[in-house]
Amino acid sequence: MAVDVRQVVYWMESWAPPALAEPDDKIGLQIGSLKNKIERVAVALDVTDAVVDEAIARGAGLIIAHHPIIFRPLAAIRTDRADGKLIKKLLANDVSVYASHTNLDVATGGVNDLLADALGLTSTKPLKTSVVETLYKLVAYVPHSHADRVREAVFAAGAGQIGKYSHCGFSAEGTGTFLPEEGAAPYLGEPGRLETASELRFETIVPERRKAAAVKALLAAHPYEEVAYDLFRLELPGEPFGLGRVGSLPSPTTLKAFAERAKTAFGVPALRFVGDPDKVVRKVAVLGGSGRSYVKHAISAGADAFVTGDLDHHTAHDALAAGIALIDPGHHIEQIMKAAVAARLNAHAAAQGWDVEAYASAGSTEPFVFL
Incomplete structure (x- = not known):
C-alpha cells in the first residue's frame, strides 16, 4: 500500500502526541508537504547536510528528526547561508522534515525510557510530571x-x-x-x-x-x-507523563562503576562525572539533552546520581554541595532514538501492509571531537 507523509505523521503523533511537548517547542512538520508519497523514511537526531545527502541518496522522502531543523525564529531564508542552503536542498529534492522533540522525550517508550533502559533502571517514573x-x-x-x-x-x-x-x-x-x-x-x-x-x-x-x-x-x-x-x-x-526518568538499579554500585556502565551503554568515548568515585549509587535519574535545570528535581526524587548532558561549572559545584552525583555523557546520547523509531515504524508498516521502509541515519551528528 502506497503511503504519504500524513499517514506516517499520524502514526508518530499517536505514539508521541503533540500535547506532550513542552510549551513553545518547535515540533511537527517543518519542511515539505503532508501529501507527498514516500517509500523510505530516514530517522535522525539532527538534520545536517550529511543527513540530508544520505536521505537523497537512499531515496527517503521524509526525515523524522528529534531536534527541530527550525528551532529559532527565521528572519529570512537566505540561500547564500548555511541554513537557507539546507532548506533549499530539502525542497529541491522533495524531502519533508518532521520534528518530534520533547513529546518524544516524554512519550512512553520514547527517548527517556530508552536511556533508562540502557542504564538498566527498573521501576521508573517521570522525573518531572508535566501532564x-x-x-x-x-x-x-x-x-x-x-x-x-x-x-x-x-x-x-x-x-x-x-x-x-x-x-x-x-x-x-x-x-x-x-x-x-x-x-x-x-x-x-x-x-x-x-x-x-x-x-x-x-x-x-x-x-x-x-x-x-x-x-x-x-x-x-x-x-x-x-x-x-x-x-x-x-x-x-x-x-x-513528564520529562526524564528516575528509577532503581538492580543492585547498588559505586559511582565510578556506574559511570563506566553509562559510558559503555551510550557508546561514548568519554564522559564527565561529579562526586566521590566510591559513593554508593542505588537510585538514578536520567534526562536526555540539556538537564542542568532539572538537578533540583533529581535531588527531590532522592536520586544518588543524575545522568544528563550540557552541565556547566556552577551546576557541578551546586550538586557537590547538595550531595548528588552528576554524570555527563553529552547531549548526543539522544541518538539512541534513531534505531528505536526506525524499528517501531517498520513493525507498524509491516502490520499495516505499507510499502515504506524506515532506516536509522548512519552518520554521527556529534559536533564534538574528543582527544
Missing part, C-alpha cells in the same frame, strides 16, 4: 452477535488498560429500542416499525490519546448503521 492524562469511560450498546468483535477491536485500539491490567471492561444485559425511519438501512428490523433488541451495555476506560482510535474501532466493528455510544470524562487521574 496527567485525562481518562474517559466509553460506553456502547452492542448486539450479542458482535459483542466479542467490538470488545477486541476497542481493546486493540488502546482502550481497557488499568495499571498493569489490559482488556478491562464490563458488560450488562439490556433491551434497546429504535424505530428506523424512511431511507434507513437497519441491521435489525425494517423501516417504519418499532424494533426491540437484546443488547449488551459494554463499557471500558480509554485514555485521551487513544480516544479517537477507540471510537473509530468501535464504529468499524459495530454492525449498526447508527451506533449508540457515550463518552464520559472521568475525575480519576490517568497516567502521568
Whole structure:
C-alpha cells in the first residue's frame, strides 16, 4: 500500500502526541508537504547536510528528526547561508522534515525510557510530571452477535488498560429500542416499525490519546448503521507523563562503576562525572539533552546520581554541595532514538501492509571531537 507523509505523521503523533511537548517547542512538520508519497523514511537526531545527502541518496522522502531543523525564529531564508542552503536542498529534492522533540522525550517508550533502559533502571517514573492524562469511560450498546468483535477491536485500539491490567471492561444485559425511519438501512428490523433488541451495555476506560482510535474501532466493528455510544470524562487521574526518568538499579554500585556502565551503554568515548568515585549509587535519574535545570528535581526524587548532558561549572559545584552525583555523557546520547523509531515504524508498516521502509541515519551528528 502506497503511503504519504500524513499517514506516517499520524502514526508518530499517536505514539508521541503533540500535547506532550513542552510549551513553545518547535515540533511537527517543518519542511515539505503532508501529501507527498514516500517509500523510505530516514530517522535522525539532527538534520545536517550529511543527513540530508544520505536521505537523497537512499531515496527517503521524509526525515523524522528529534531536534527541530527550525528551532529559532527565521528572519529570512537566505540561500547564500548555511541554513537557507539546507532548506533549499530539502525542497529541491522533495524531502519533508518532521520534528518530534520533547513529546518524544516524554512519550512512553520514547527517548527517556530508552536511556533508562540502557542504564538498566527498573521501576521508573517521570522525573518531572508535566501532564496527567485525562481518562474517559466509553460506553456502547452492542448486539450479542458482535459483542466479542467490538470488545477486541476497542481493546486493540488502546482502550481497557488499568495499571498493569489490559482488556478491562464490563458488560450488562439490556433491551434497546429504535424505530428506523424512511431511507434507513437497519441491521435489525425494517423501516417504519418499532424494533426491540437484546443488547449488551459494554463499557471500558480509554485514555485521551487513544480516544479517537477507540471510537473509530468501535464504529468499524459495530454492525449498526447508527451506533449508540457515550463518552464520559472521568475525575480519576490517568497516567502521568513528564520529562526524564528516575528509577532503581538492580543492585547498588559505586559511582565510578556506574559511570563506566553509562559510558559503555551510550557508546561514548568519554564522559564527565561529579562526586566521590566510591559513593554508593542505588537510585538514578536520567534526562536526555540539556538537564542542568532539572538537578533540583533529581535531588527531590532522592536520586544518588543524575545522568544528563550540557552541565556547566556552577551546576557541578551546586550538586557537590547538595550531595548528588552528576554524570555527563553529552547531549548526543539522544541518538539512541534513531534505531528505536526506525524499528517501531517498520513493525507498524509491516502490520499495516505499507510499502515504506524506515532506516536509522548512519552518520554521527556529534559536533564534538574528543582527544
